[in-house]
Amino acid sequence: MEIEQSRLEQTLRRIAGLDELAMQNAERQIDRLTKPPGSLGRLEEIARQIAGITGVLNPDLSRKAVVVMAGDHGVCEEGVSAFPAEVTPQMVLNFLNGGAAVNVLARHVGADVVCVDIGVNSDIGHPDLLVRKVGRGTGNIAVGPAMTREEAVQAIGIGIETVESLVDRGYRLFATGEMGIGNTTPSSALLTALTGADIESAVGRGTGIGDETLRRKRDVIGRALRVNRPDADDPLDVLAKVGGYEIAGLVGVILGAAANRCPVVVDGFISSVAALVASRIAPVAKGFMLPSHLSHERGHRLLMEHLGLRPILQMDMRLGEGTGAVMTFPIVEASMKLMNEMATFESAGVSGKETE
Numbered sequence: 001m002e003i004e005q006s007r008l009e010q011t012l013r014r015i016a017g018l019d020e021l022a023m024q025n026a027e028r029q030i031d032r033l034t035k036p037p038g039s040l041g042r043l044e045e046i047a048r049q050i051a052g053i054t055g056v057l058n059p060d061l062s063r064k065a066v067v068v069m070a071g072d073h074g075v076c077e078e079g080v081s082a083f084p085a086e087v088t089p090q091m092v093l094n095f096l097n098g099g100a101a102v103n104v105l106a107r108h109v110g111a112d113v114v115c116v117d118i119g120v121n122s123d124i125g126h127p128d129l130l131v132r133k134v135g136r137g138t139g140n141i142a143v144g145p146a147m148t149r150e151e152a153v154q155a156i157g158i159g160i161e162t163v164e165s166l167v168d169r170g171y172r173l174f175a176t177g178e179m180g181i182g183n184t185t186p187s188s189a190l191l192t193a194l195t196g197a198d199i200e201s202a203v204g205r206g207t208g209i210g211d212e213t214l215r216r217k218r219d220v221i222g223r224a225l226r227v228n229r230p231d232a233d234d235p236l237d238v239l240a241k242v243g244g245y246e247i248a249g250l251v252g253v254i255l256g257a258a259a260n261r262c263p264v265v266v267d268g269f270i271s272s273v274a275a276l277v278a279s280r281i282a283p284v285a286k287g288f289m290l291p292s293h294l295s296h297e298r299g300h301r302l303l304m305e306h307l308g309l310r311p312i313l314q315m316d317m318r319l320g321e322g323t324g325a326v327m328t329f330p331i332v333e334a335s336m337k338l339m340n341e342m343a344t345f346e347s348a349g350v351s352g353k354e355t356e
């Protein structure tokens with residue numbers, strides 16, 4: 001525990017703000033390119049942010065990974081998902097065999113899928129799986145805490161460690177992904193507890209539940225908040241009481257990326273909740289996050305407003321796994337290519353803007 005606590009503290013100490021000088025240099029470069037000022041919109045904004053994160057205008061982001069954290073949820077026994085809990089290990093095996101949506105998209109964009117069992121309730125035998133179990137499924141949040149504070153810190157440490165070892169192997173661009181049947185329930189509980197949002201607007205249909213299950217899910221979240229009484233001013237308390245192992249792992253992935261000055265593209269609803277927790281632990285980490293898409297899950301728009309992040313894509317996706325984040329990698333790469341490869345007004349002999 002002490003080792004994990006100090007890993008988190010060390011990581012937090014390493015997270016610094018964006019490089020203002022690099023961002024000014026990026027802005028100056030972008031304004032020299034052969035286009036009306038500002039006309040590449042958010043591509044310009046992303047290029048500037050990546051410069052601020054990495055400290056250079058032409059970082060090598062060619063090695064990219066989506067870290068998929070998988071865990072089970074005790075709250076599934078309340079009947080809150082459209083699918084049975086056994087789908088979690090089954091889908092993990094699908095990721096490892098390359099057959100899930102995230103695998104197809106990752107291959108399409110040249111990224112690697114790194115799968116971590118941080119709390120699945122069964123043993124999945126596969127040589128490529130990183131087995132880092134903090135527990136075998138969380139406690140049912142409707143009747144008690146999901147995990148202890150020590151376990152939450154340990155899970156964050158695993159996320160940090162996963163990113164650190166990937167950075168050692170040359171990875172520089174990260175995406176968050178997750179798999180966990182039932183995990184939209186703790187995600188909505190976290191959103192409600194951390195922002196004071198009303199349950200109605202923070203809870204959605206997850207994997208596709210009907211009206212009756214939706215009513216039960218809202219009731220379960222209300223009970224979870226009453227039973228656990230999470231302290232909104234203590235993000236670790238909230239995470240431990242009504243979170244999940246994979247959510248805590250992703251908090252670590254985000255903090256680890258920020259500490260290593262690597263951009264991290266945040267996926268949908270569950271990943272964005274992890275981003276909210278990370279931003280409450282370390283507000284400066286927000287500068288290292290790139291939003292990906294606006295999930296179809298109810299509550300995601302509200303969540304992004306709280307984070308102050310504007311999703312790049314809107315594809316009506318609500319799958320998770322890191323799919324939306326991986327889809328955003330080419331946009332990040334395109335923004336960097338534009339900044340580095342476009343001709344300038346001077347080099348191409350194009351006349352500049354008229355003075356009015």
Ligand SMILES: O=C(O)c1ccc[n+]([C@@H]2O[C@H](COP(=O)([O-])O)[C@@H](O)[C@H]2O)c1
Pocket residue numbers: 080081082083178179180181182183184185205206207208267268269270271295296297317318319320321
């Ligand atoms: O990323 C999203 O926005 C998203 C929205 C809804 C569902 N999911 C995925 O669906 C699972 C959770 O849904 P549920 O209904 O079981 O709570 C979990 O494996 C997530 O990856 C993901």
Ligand SMILES: Cc1cc2nc[nH]c2cc1C
Pocket residue numbers: 083087091178179180207319320321
């Ligand atoms: C099949 C399936 C795949 C998923 N991927 C992420 N969450 C999921 C939930 C289900 C049910």
